[in-house]
């Protein structure tokens with residue numbers, strides 16, 4: 001066995017780290033108590049909530065597909081970035097499960113990375129989402145007594161490739177209905193809810209979502225009365241969360257005579273429980289009970305336009321050569 005030379009860094013000098021961060025997801029049902037404990041910041045998860053969420057994951061295959069989609073998105077984005085001819089190395093860090101952001105930062109320090117770009121696989125900024133990922137990077141640096149010059153990408157919610165990819169999804173969803181019925185289809189754009197208090201605190205999240213939604217609707221050529229906004233997947237805490245929630249919203253739409261719905265979540269960039277359970281199972285059931293047909297086109301995942309967006313945003317954030 002060879003002893004590693006401590007003076008030899010494993011990456012070429014000048015290599016820039018690209019840290020991709022995502023929410024993280026359980027790899028098996030046994031992970032659920034630990035995963036929920038991290039999301040709930042150590043607060044005990046009531047048994048009924050643990051059972052309910054574990055069952056939701058059971059219904060989508062017993063694990064989260066998010067880690068695999070994240071890896072595929074990272075590989076595809078790095079393949080695009082390679083064309084720039086710059087020395088880059090990708091790292092993946094999750095906020096709520098392994099591989100943890102703090103561990104990715106330690107790996108970067110071990111590799112001798114001095115400059116890096118950090119991006120969250122979530123296009124909209126909030127103090128309760130993107131800011132928390134960035135805080136974890138800082139914690140990782142402190143924990144390991146290291147320094148890396150990070151460029152933080154805060155948001156990319158108006159990027160043309162991202163908007164076009166979503167507008168394509170909207171059109172794809174509408175085309176699932178017979179030609180003569182398409183004028184009656186109503187599009188519901190949505191994103192993860194957050195507690196209402198973020199609005200009082202001046203958080204840009206809700207405004208950024210609305211900007212994305214308006215751009216998508218315009219690009220998809222929707223009439224103003226042909227689309228609407230809804231939040232989804234509110235957490236189980238007693239404080240008020242941003243609404244309307246998807247189930248209430250579908251009920252309202254049904255009351256207005258809407259029978260055909262296309263659901264496009266604009267805040268999520270890959271398939272995970274908030275889409276596969278909250279929309280494909282829970283919202284579908286509500287729609288069925290209301291006599292509606294609900295179509296949910298595929299998530300962005302490795303859509304080339306979305307991957308091109310990630311590569312372009314990261315490329316622009318790279319430090320000067």
Ligand SMILES: C=CC1=C(C)c2cc3[nH]c(cc4nc(cc5[nH]c(cc1n2)c(C)c5CCC(=O)O)C(CCC(=O)O)=C4C)c(C)c3C=C
Nearest residue numbers: 023039040041053126128129192234235236237272273274
């Ligand atoms: C913009 C903010 C959030 C995004 C995006 C988000 C994505 C996301 N969430 C889950 C799974 C769960 N989230 C849960 C709670 C929860 N989520 C957010 C915010 C975002 N989540 C908050 C503020 C909270 C509440 C935390 C708390 O302190 O209670 C939970 C726990 C159960 C619950 O409260 O519903 C789960 C599970 C995934 C998979 C996901 C994907 C990107």
Ligand SMILES: [Fe+2]
Nearest residue numbers: 023039192235
């Ligand atoms: Fe969450």
Ligand SMILES: [Fe+2]
Nearest residue numbers: 192233235274
């Ligand atoms: Fe959630």
